[in-house]
Amino acid sequence: MEAATIKDLAKLSGYGVATVSRVLNNQPNVSEKARKKIMKAVEESGFEINDNAKRLKQQSSNSVLVVVKGTSNEMFGSLVENIQSEIAKTEYPLLVDYIDEDDNEVLRAVRLCREKKPIGILILGGNTGHFLSDFDKIKIPCVLVSNDGSNLPFKNLSSVSTDDRKAAKCAMDTLIEMGHRRIAVVGGDREHSDTGRLRFEGCLDSCREHGIDFDVEKDFCGVRFSYQDGYDATCRLLENNRNFTALFAAADVMAIGAIRALKDHGLSVPEDVSVFGFDGLALGSFLVPKLSTVEQSVRKMAVRSVEILLDCVKKKGTSRHETVPFAVHQKESTGKI
Amino acid sequence: MEAATIKDLAKLSGYGVATVSRVLNNQPNVSEKARKKIMKAVEESGFEINDNAKRLKQQSSNSVLVVVKGTSNEMFGSLVENIQSEIAKTEYPLLVDYIDEDDNEVLRAVRLCREKKPIGILILGGNTGHFLSDFDKIKIPCVLVSNDGSNLPFKNLSSVSTDDRKAAKCAMDTLIEMGHRRIAVVGGDREHSDTGRLRFEGCLDSCREHGIDFDVEKDFCGVRFSYQDGYDATCRLLENNRNFTALFAAADVMAIGAIRALKDHGLSVPEDVSVFGFDGLALGSFLVPKLSTVEQSVRKMAVRSVEILLDCVKKKGTSRHETVPFAVHQKESTGKI
């Protein structure tokens, strides 16, 4: 009963180990009869495959590696959950690795590849520069999740992302259409984070298009994606005396920190200042006021990322760069002026 | 240069594979000369041991398994992050497995043990019944995190937890001391979750001690640990017409859902109803109003859990059951009556 092997299965079912292995791996060229008999033996013996032996033979760990950049952004939390639940449907174990928002995700992935020998990699959040200088050391399929990698010259790299620039522009457009002309932006680090840079550019696009006065020095503050950083950045923006009537945060977590900072300065949302977030966290609809936000299709992003990765891994499919839709939700944290 | 094996090392150094293996594992009975020569060969060849082969031979995978029960409770998210960062300091890979709040975590762990052959297990959230009936199948060290396992008769089981009953009682005491007499409770499932049951009992303890009228049928609603469930439960409690002036939620995520539900019924927090949470999520201090809560020492819980587990694994240390401190924080979501 304990620790049955495929040899036991072979004995129990009356077939050879090769046939047993075929059944276990859902391979063709096995009679229905054999399949049934062997599956029954599996049941009876409580057989569990020995991953170590399998991996030794296959020269790989059979696992999928996920590198998550930045631990305080809830958005990645829900992305990881979705990825986990997709991967759970397969037989691949998931290795999750969290690194700091400012660390080099590619170098980290390179190291983990040597160490863990995964069959594929998912990288959540990334910086083009890091890819340019080090990604050539990675030879297995990789999907960059939530960042666009279509400009990167690697044939084993795919990406699934939201069009950050356009989405940020839409958010700003919405604020402007509501009558706001003085808008502050709490964004990401434009150097370390592509996401931060693109969303910032989306803001500029919108301002330019609408002839809005935007002073990068005074109206923008680029920080990390966390509650606390959103809070701090907002405090700094308030000190610049630009009397903004709206604030766009490049992540819901920042928006939440921002709302608290505004409140602490005696301002109410949305009466004094409208706040717009980005990500569409489930949490946002339970806040008071409900957070206006740009919703990323987290679920879709996770599903497609895993699909593409496994396709590249299994069928040697070709890598692709996809974009998932976003949706602007005007809720209670924004108001007309 | 690529993929050297100990055979290559043997050839390169002029020794046999057995001696190479001894050197690699720092075993005695090897001459200094041999050790030096072989280490040099390791350098030159860029040798990396093949973990899969090693594990196959040793019948274990060197990894630490974490089973997380319930995916929508942010509290576990931050616990997992802390555990990850602790384990990252060691050489053990971490395998994280998420299961539904209502699934049997022990059976799941048993299966994963057979499959992945980890050296130790961390289980986040648990149900005594499940342990009683199936834990005897687990032979390796295990730490139950955030639940008390001191009544469980297994010598390979440790636990690190908050005293849920006492902590919940403190929260209720605080509300009562503020003048509240009619208090509703949004709790966890008393059957599937020990945590749910203990926090509920803590509430009863407090009510009993203060001579408070508590009607389990009408003043309590036990659901899952999520925003939405907290919301729904609160709506149901409101329909019972008990006109409560305070609400205690057995988790911050539920409290957040509760606050939204109250708001949607035209009630404000804390003016009409005071809300007390449980967990001490970082998020809570950025909400408006800041959430009053019982803070669990998440960081300490993670650190001790990992320490105890590794101690049991490595030094064959003996298992223990520890409690970490909690702290009651009265913030803005509660008020005197």
Place this chain on the structure above:
DNA sequence: TTGTAAGCGTTATCAC
């Protein structure tokens, strides 16, 4: 459709 047998890279038990 099925079985036999040769590895995968280690560790460990023997002899020497």
Place this chain on the structure above:
DNA sequence: GTGATAACGCTTACAA
């Protein structure tokens, strides 16, 4: 001190 060599449990040619 050291070196053959037999496992560990699996996948996969190659034969049948």
